[in-house]
Every structure is written in structure tokens, then in C-alpha cells.
Amino acid sequence: MSQITGEAYQRRLERLAAHPAMANDNVTLPKGSWTGAARALIGLGVAGLLMTVAGAFVYNAKHAVASYSVGVLCVTAISLGALFWTMVFHQTNAGWHATIRRQLENIMMNLPLCVGLIAVMLIVELASGGLLFSWMRPEYADSPLLTAKRSWLNEPFLVVRFFIYAGVWTLLATKLYRFSVDQDRTGDRFLNNRARFTSAWGLLAFALTTGFFAFDFIMAMDFRFFSTMWGVYYFASGPFSCMAVLLIVTGMLRLRGRLTGVVGNEHVHDMAKLLFGMNVFWAYIAFGQYFLIWYGNIPEETAWVVYRKQGGWENLAAVLAIGHFLIPFLILLLRPVKRHPALAAAAGAWLLLMLVMDMFWLVRPMVYTPASGLKSPGPGAMWVDLAAIVGVGCLWAGVLARRIASGPLIPLKDPRLPEALDHRNYV
Amino acid sequence: MAFADYFPLPQKWIPRGLRSKPCRHFMPDGSPMYGVVAEYDTAASVYHAAEKVRDAGFKAWDMHSPFPMHGVEDAMGFERTKLPLMVGVVALSGAAAGYLMQWWITAVDFPVTVQGKPPGAWEPFIPITFEVGVLSSAFAALFGMLAMNGLPRFHHPLFKSERFLASSDDKFFIAIEAHDEKFNPEGVRRLLESTGASRVDLVGAE
Numbered sequence: 001m002s003q004i005t006g007e008a009y010q011r012r013l014e015r016l017a018a019h020p021a022m023a024n025d026n027v028t029l030p031k032g033s034w035t036g037a038a039r040a041l042i043g044l045g046v047a048g049l050l051m052t053v054a055g056a057f058v059y060n061a062k063h064a065v066a067s068y069s070v071g072v073l074c075v076t077a078i079s080l081g082a083l084f085w086t087m088v089f090h091q092t093n094a095g096w097h098a099t100i101r102r103q104l105e106n107i108m109m110n111l112p113l114c115v116g117l118i119a120v121m122l123i124v125e126l127a128s129g130g131l132l133f134s135w136m137r138p139e140y141a142d143s144p145l146l147t148a149k150r151s152w153l154n155e156p157f158l159v160v161r162f163f164i165y166a167g168v169w170t171l172l173a174t175k176l177y178r179f180s181v182d183q184d185r186t187g188d189r190f191l192n193n194r195a196r197f198t199s200a201w202g203l204l205a206f207a208l209t210t211g212f213f214a215f216d217f218i219m220a221m222d223f224r225f226f227s228t229m230w231g232v233y234y235f236a237s238g239p240f241s242c243m244a245v246l247l248i249v250t251g252m253l254r255l256r257g258r259l260t261g262v263v264g265n266e267h268v269h270d271m272a273k274l275l276f277g278m279n280v281f282w283a284y285i286a287f288g289q290y291f292l293i294w295y296g297n298i299p300e301e302t303a304w305v306v307y308r309k310q311g312g313w314e315n316l317a318a319v320l321a322i323g324h325f326l327i328p329f330l331i332l333l334l335r336p337v338k339r340h341p342a343l344a345a346a347a348g349a350w351l352l353l354m355l356v357m358d359m360f361w362l363v364r365p366m367v368y369t370p371a372s373g374l375k376s377p378g379p380g381a382m383w384v385d386l387a388a389i390v391g392v393g394c395l396w397a398g399v400l401a402r403r404i405a406s407g408p409l410i411p412l413k414d415p416r417l418p419e420a421l422d423h424r425n426y427v
Numbered sequence: 428m429a430f431a432d433y434f435p436l437p438q439k440w441i442p443r444g445l446r447s448k449p450c451r452h453f454m455p456d457g458s459p460m461y462g463v464v465a466e467y468d469t470a471a472s473v474y475h476a477a478e479k480v481r482d483a484g485f486k487a488w489d490m491h492s493p494f495p496m497h498g499v500e501d502a503m504g505f506e507r508t509k510l511p512l513m514v515g516v517v518a519l520s521g522a523a524a525g526y527l528m529q530w531w532i533t534a535v536d537f538p539v540t541v542q543g544k545p546p547g548a549w550e551p552f553i554p555i556t557f558e559v560g561v562l563s564s565a566f567a568a569l570f571g572m573l574a575m576n577g578l579p580r581f582h583h584p585l586f587k588s589e590r591f592l593a594s595s596d597d598k599f600f601i602a603i604e605a606h607d608e609k610f611n612p613e614g615v616r617r618l619l620e621s622t623g624a625s626r627v628d629l630v631g632a633e
Contacts, residue, residue: 287553294550297542333515426497 021261034405041398048391055384067385071392076114081242082107087199095419115166135223187413225304229289240278244348251345272338283325324354461584461632462604465624473599476622477502487607491594521563
């Protein structure tokens with residue numbers, strides 16, 4: 001790149017701007033579009049969250065917090081997946097991704113929202129003295145399994161760690177987003193180099209913060225349980241679910257007559273391949289973790305699994321094995337499905353449902369444990385879960401829709417755009 | 428070339444349907460003909476020539492270039508390969524066979540309790556099922572690809588032509604084989620000359 005003079009590069013940008021696919025009404029939504037939908041989604045989200053609060057009074061606060069956590073963990077996984085892909089594509093200098101990157105960045109920029117939602121979760125736990133985070137409760141203070149972990153599981157350090165996770169994610173997301181938006185304006189091609197440099201240390205910081213976030217906010221709900229694979233297990237939910245959202249978003253934009261010749265079926269094919277591959281990765285990690293616990297047969301670990309293989313939860317585990325892995329695996333193996341925008345988006349939507357099931361299976365059994373002394377109100381109380389998950393999801397989607405409509409749908413002056421516009425899979 | 432030509436076996440060992448077809452065209456000296464080969468100087472000219480050969484309806488022909496050319500599969504009118512289907516079938520049946528093998532050995536034929544685990548538990552079977560699936564799909568992909576390409580082979584009639592060696596240097600070639608339904612030496616020569624070939628030669632099969 002560096003041997004291209006500024007003048008020659010300006011001419012190249014002019015040629016790019018004259019490309020028929022780069023016409024203004026193809027790469028931007030009309031002013032004011034999607035505002036109604038975004039407002040409706042945010043309203044629905046707030047209503048869902050209010051219903052969750054009502055559920056806390058009808059049943060108990062622990063149930064409501066657990067339902068809310070399921071929703072928050074899902075949308076955080078998706079947003080983290082977008083941050084992951086943005087950095088991976090910058091780091092590998094991937095040419096084909098240039099036309100889909102702005103949507104990835106839009107999803108990624110929901111991370112500050114996710115941080116806020118997590119902060120609410122943390123404040124509730126701290127104020128209530130540990131509804132789900134049982135290690136905060138005084139009755140377990142003398143448990144030898146907890147005293148050994150006290151240097152990690154204590155409130156001040158948890159708050160410090162939360163600020164580290166929140167800071168790293170927000171910093172990375174806003175930094176990368178700003179590079180991309182600045183490039184729209186200035187056309188400075190060296191912003192890609194800076195984004196690439198940021199991604200290099202960013203991926204390392206991302207891996208550590210995501211892993212330890214999963215330790216603190218999911219695994220620590222049962223302080224006796226431990227799995228060194230846990231960070232990867234939670235991370236594995238991100239990349240495929242983000243690709244699912246990306247397929248749905250680009251599909252909707254194409255239905256609106258946008259992105260013609262910009263995001264074609266070749267891009268859909270690649271996104272669906274990543275959806276397929278990262279879903280298999282999830283299955284690999286999920287089985288690998290379960291398998292070692294099964295073989296090792298250590299009571300602290302097996303208790304966690306055994307509890308999720310009884311009392312009806314074994315049905316959900318079967319749904320995950322079949323619905324999250326087996327059926328999508330066989331369907332997404334087929335090339336025509338991966339190259340069909342609607343079918344690929346439908347597979348993505350199904351996998352988003354399975355993401356919710358997965359998080360539900362992890363978090364929700366913690367509510368009515370025998371030790372909690374709470375009596376399960378039965379399936380009638382599921383409306384709280386539905387309200388919380390749909391509420392958080394709609395809030396997240398509404399904020400995303402507003403951001404998508406507010407700017408160009410692709411990075412307008414990325415030097416890799418010509419390559420991405422001509423992208424083809426030669427297989 | 429027929430499938431059987433790739434294997435140095437006596438014809439009577441080969442199933443009737445796969446045997447070599449008798450040669451219909453002969454060189455001026457009376458020896459069997461492999462086909463007609465045309466030489467091109469640029470990638471663009473051979474690309475457009477391939478489109479014309481494709482549109483003329485030939486099936487048994489190939490193109491040779493010193494480097495990979497993007498989009499040439501469309502110019503040559505390639506159909507999608509059946510290899511993925513073969514790999515899929517072999518992989519799934521291989522994985523199923525791997526699972527059944529372990530299940531039969533450890534749960535039916537010779538159950539031994541190890542670490543107090545139930546003999547028919549599915550968990551320990553999964554890694555080996557996966558590995559057998561991967562191994563059989565890799566074999567199916569490699570050997571299926573080799574068989575469908577007629578590989579390995581030790582010699583090819585085109586290598587007899589000194590000029591053809593330039594296909595790994597700076598020249599491009601199209602070779603139409605004599606066993607193609609539409610093949611006749613004069614018509615093929617006229618077609619290839621009309622596509623801008625710098626030279627057209629007959630090639631013997633032996």
C-alpha cells in the first residue's frame with residue numbers, strides 16, 4: 001500500500017465512489033427509516049423489563065434476576081462475538097469482509113449497552129447480598145471450598161474486575177468504531193493499519209476479559225463448581241450467534257433493496273460457513289467440557305452436571321445436543337443452504353433460539369436448588385423468563401436498529417472494498 | 428480417455444462397462460490418435476477459446492496453464508463435482524460404523540466395567556466416532572479425487588510433444604480428446620484455429 005502516492009490513492013477512491021454499487025441509495029437507508037421499529041423494540045424491551053420486576057414480586061427476586069441474567073448473557077455473547085470478528089478480520093487483513101464490517105461494528109457498539117445491563121446485574125447481586133452469587137452469602141462463609149477461593153471471590157475485587165472488563169470492551173469497541181467512521185470521512189487508508197495494531201493486543205485482552213467474565217458472572221453462581229474450559233465455553237457462544245445476527249441484518253437490508261451488488265450470495269456463503277464452523281466449535285467445547293467432567297468424576301464438578309441432568313433439565317440438555325448441534329450441523333453442511341440468504345438467516349435465527357436455550361440451561365437451574373429453600377412455582381412462572389429474555393433482546397435489537405439506520409451501511413472508503421465488491425468463492 | 432485407460436491392467440480384468448473404447452481416429456502413420464492440442468500465447472486468448480470449445484458442446488477436453496486462472500471453470504463449463512456427496516456419505520457411514528463397532532465391543536461382546544462407568548455409555552464413544560468420521564472423509568476426499576482425476580498415472584500422451592512442456596512455462600493449451608462424441612480431426616482443427624490458436628497439432632495416443 002505504501003508505494004501508492006496520495007494522489008494516485010485519491011484517484012482510486014474516486015473510481016470506487018463511481019462504482020454503481022456504491023450509489024448513495026444503495027449503501028444508506030433513507031432518513032428516518034426504522035425509527036418506528038426501533039422505538040417499538042425499545043418500548044417492548046422496557047415493558048419486558050418492567051414485567052420482570054413485577055415477576056420478582058409475584059414469585060421471588062432470585063427467579064427474576066436469573067431470567068434477566070439469561071437475556072443479558074445472550075446479548076453480551078452476541079456483542080462480544082462482533083468485537084471478536086471485527087478484530088479477527090482486521091488482524092488477518094481479510095479483504096472480503098469490508099462490505100459487512102459496518103454491520104459487525106454496529107453490533108459491536110452495543111457492548112456499552114451490555115456493560116450497563118451487566119452493571120445492573122452486579123448492583124442487584126451486591127445490594128441483595130448474593131441472590132445468584134451464593135458465595136456472597138454469610139451462610140457459606142466457612143465452606144472450605146469457598147475459603148480457598150476467597151482471594152478471587154470477594155466483592156471489592158469483583159467490582160474491580162467488572163470495571164476492567166467493561167473498560168476493555170468499551171475501549172476496544174469505540175476505538176475500532178471510530179477508526180472506521182473516521183475513514184468514511186477522511187479516506188485515510190492508514191487507519192486500517194491502526195485498527196490492525198489495536199486488534200493485535202485487543203484480541204489478547206478480549207480473550208482474557210471474556211474468559212474471566214464467564215468465570216465471574218456464570219461459573220461463580222455455584223462457587224463449588226469449576227471448569228478451566230468455562231471461559232472458552234462462554235466465548236464459543238459469541239462468534240456463531242453474531243454471524244446469525246449479521247445474516248439476519250444483511251438479509252433485512254437486502255429485502256429493503258439495499259446492498260445490491262455489495263453483499264451478495266458469496267458473502268452470505270462465507271458468513272454461513274463461519275456460522276456453521278463456529279457452531280461446531282461450540283459443540284466441540286460443550287462436549288469436551290462435559291466429557292472431562294464425566295470421566296474425571298470429581299464430586300465438585302459432577303454435582304453441577306448431575307443437577308442439570310434431572311428434574312426436567314435433562315430434556316433441555318437433549319434439546320441442546322440435537323437442536324444446537326446435530327440438526328444445524330446436517331442442514332448447514334449443504335452448500336445450497338449456505339448460499340441462500342433466507343435459508344441461512346433462518347438457520348441463524350434457529351441458532352439464536354438455541355443460544356438462549358444454552359444460557360437458560362446454565363443459569364436458570366440455579367434458582368430453585370434444594371439448598372435455596374425456594375419452592376418452584378412450576379411452568380406457570382415461565383412468563384417471567386420470557387418477559388426478561390424478550391425484554392433484554394428487544395432493547396438490544398432496538399438500539400441496534402437505531403444505529404444501523406443512522407449511518408452508511410458499509411465502510412465507504414475502506415481500501416479493501418474493491419476486493420470485497422468482487423468477492424467470489426472459487427469452490 | 429476412458430476410465431480403464433488410467434490403470435495398467437489387462438482389459439479382461441476390467442468390468443465391461445469401464446473398458447477402453449476402441450480408437451476411432453488414427454494418426455497419418457496409422458497409430459491411434461489421442462486428440463488435437465492447440466497452443467495459445469496469452470491467458471485471455473485461451474480463456475475465450477475455452478468458452479468457444481464449451482459452446483461447441485465438447486465434453487472430453489482439458490485446458491493447461493502455467494498458473495491457476497480464476498473463473499476458468501465457468502469458461503470451461505464445469506459442472507459441480509460429485510466429490511462432496513461421496514465424502515458426505517462415506518463420512519456419515521464411517522462415523523456410524525465407528526460408533527457401532529465400539530458399542531458392540533464394549534456393551535455386547537465383551538463388557539468390562541472400567542472406573543465404574545456403565546459399559547454402554549455413549550460419552551467415551553464420541554471422540555473415536557468423530558475420528559473415524561474424519562479419517563474416512565479424508566480418505567474419501569483424497570482417493571475419490573484421485574480416482575475421478577484418473578490419478579496417479581505415470582505418463583500422459585501430451586508429454587510426448589516437446590512444445591507442450593511450455594505449459595509449465597509461458598504457453599497455454601487446449602487439448603480435445605479423440606474419444607469425444609463430437610470429435611473429428613478436421614472440424615476440431617478448424618474450430619481451434621478459429622479461436623486464435625497460434626498452433627494446432629495432432630497428438631498420438633502411444
